[in-house]
Amino acid sequence: xxxxxxxxxxxxxxxxxxxxxxxxxxxxxxxxxxxxxxxxxxxxxxxxxxxxxxxxxxxxxxxxxxxxxxxxxxxxxxxxxxxxxxxxxxxxxxxxxxxxxxxxxxxxxxxxxxxxxxxxxxxxxxxxxxxxxxxxxxxxxxxxxxxxxxxxxxxxxxxxxxxxxxxxxxxxxxxxxxx
Amino acid sequence: xxxxxxxxxxxxxxxxxxxxxxxxxxxxxxxxxxxxxxxxxxxxxxxxxxxxxxxxxxxxxxxxxxxxxxxxxxxxxxxxxxxxxxxxxxxxxxxxxxxxxxxxxxxxxxxxxxxxxxxxxxxxxxxxxxxxxxxxxxxxxxxxxxxxxxxxxxxxxxxxxxxxxxxxxxxxxxxxxxx
Numbered sequence: 001x002x003x004x005x006x007x008x009x010x011x012x013x014x015x016x017x018x019x020x021x022x023x024x025x026x027x028x029x030x031x032x033x034x035x036x037x038x039x040x041x042x043x044x045x046x047x048x049x050x051x052x053x054x055x056x057x058x059x060x061x062x063x064x065x066x067x068x069x070x071x072x073x074x075x076x077x078x079x080x081x082x083x084x085x086x087x088x089x090x091x092x093x094x095x096x097x098x099x100x101x102x103x104x105x106x107x108x109x110x111x112x113x114x115x116x117x118x119x120x121x122x123x124x125x126x127x128x129x130x131x132x133x134x135x136x137x138x139x140x141x142x143x144x145x146x147x148x149x150x151x152x153x154x155x156x157x158x159x160x161x162x163x164x165x166x167x168x169x170x171x172x173x174x175x176x177x178x179x
Numbered sequence: 180x181x182x183x184x185x186x187x188x189x190x191x192x193x194x195x196x197x198x199x200x201x202x203x204x205x206x207x208x209x210x211x212x213x214x215x216x217x218x219x220x221x222x223x224x225x226x227x228x229x230x231x232x233x234x235x236x237x238x239x240x241x242x243x244x245x246x247x248x249x250x251x252x253x254x255x256x257x258x259x260x261x262x263x264x265x266x267x268x269x270x271x272x273x274x275x276x277x278x279x280x281x282x283x284x285x286x287x288x289x290x291x292x293x294x295x296x297x298x299x300x301x302x303x304x305x306x307x308x309x310x311x312x313x314x315x316x317x318x319x320x321x322x323x324x325x326x327x328x329x330x331x332x333x334x335x336x337x338x339x340x341x342x343x344x345x346x347x348x349x350x351x352x353x354x355x356x357x358x
Binding site for chain 2: 006016034045051053054098105110113124128129143174175178
């Protein structure tokens with residue numbers, strides 16, 4: 001990549017912020033496809049790709065997803081789209097199935113970063129490991145037993161002023177060569 | 180972002196591939212700083228930022244990290260740098276501490292994507308949830324009890340031909356409006 005291309009990538013990572021207020025504008029199918037392709041492009045344990053994505057645009061269903069995800073999930077109610085990221089235990093790496101949690105996290109972060117580059121804001125609404133949320137989402141979507149809700153992502157065009165500040169660099173978290 | 184900038188971000192996400200063979204070239208401090216800043220820019224549960232990073236460039240120590248991480252960790256032995264991503268249970272979200280697993284995954288993926296844009300290859304070597312690896316890394320680095328090894332990332336300049344193929348888009352993982 002040339003210097004400008006690198007800068008675009010790094011700026012996109014650094015300027016991503018949680019967006020909780022969205023305009024009514026919907027997300028075009030091409031952009032949704034790009035976001036999903038980004039989600040599928042991350043590494044996964046032994047390349048098992050142990051995730052599935054439920055895309056919701058129906059307003060009533062978005063409200064139900066918010067209800068199922070407890071406090072702080074209200075951004076879903078005005079989102080253009082919610083994605084329920086799910087792990088798939090039938091595909092998960094045998095012997096260390098819990099890698100599904102990491103694999104779904106990678107997919108979700110890729111989608112969020114891709115959306116940000118497209119001008120689409122998002123907020124990550126935690127589901128797993130809060131098991132009452134996991135259970136409620138599974139019930140809402142009548143999921144098979146091997147499909148486990150991981151996270152809800154709310155997407156839409158930002159109706160709030162973008163924060164362009166960069167998060168603090170915290171030297172205290174860096175340990176050189178040893179703890 | 181303009182069209183070209185968007186394309187840079189999306190291309191960077193789509194073309195990241197695990198790199199396991201590295202040249203001897205070391206990573207300059209500026210690039211390391213950028214990679215770490217990217218790691219710190221992701222969302223975390225309630226913004227607790229419950230991670231720490233141990234950066235290792237010493238060859239002997241890289242060998243020991245590889246030994247501690249079991250099979251498939253050999254890329255560390257010729258890497259310019261290894262990063263042990265750790266969760267910090269003292270900072271983790273109270274009441275649902277296991278969000279640290281997701282928060283560390285986000286940080287790691289951000290670092291990998293940032294490195295890729297800088298021409299630096301990487302491979303993600305799973306540690307958690309394989310508890311023998313977690314234990315061995317904790318022992319090697321004499322970690323306090325609240326610091327939990329999550330993943331090892333090996334970084335370096337690629338000594339293998341870059342694969343520019345894009346991962347399959349798998350329609351079977353997409354569920355519209357319902358499961």
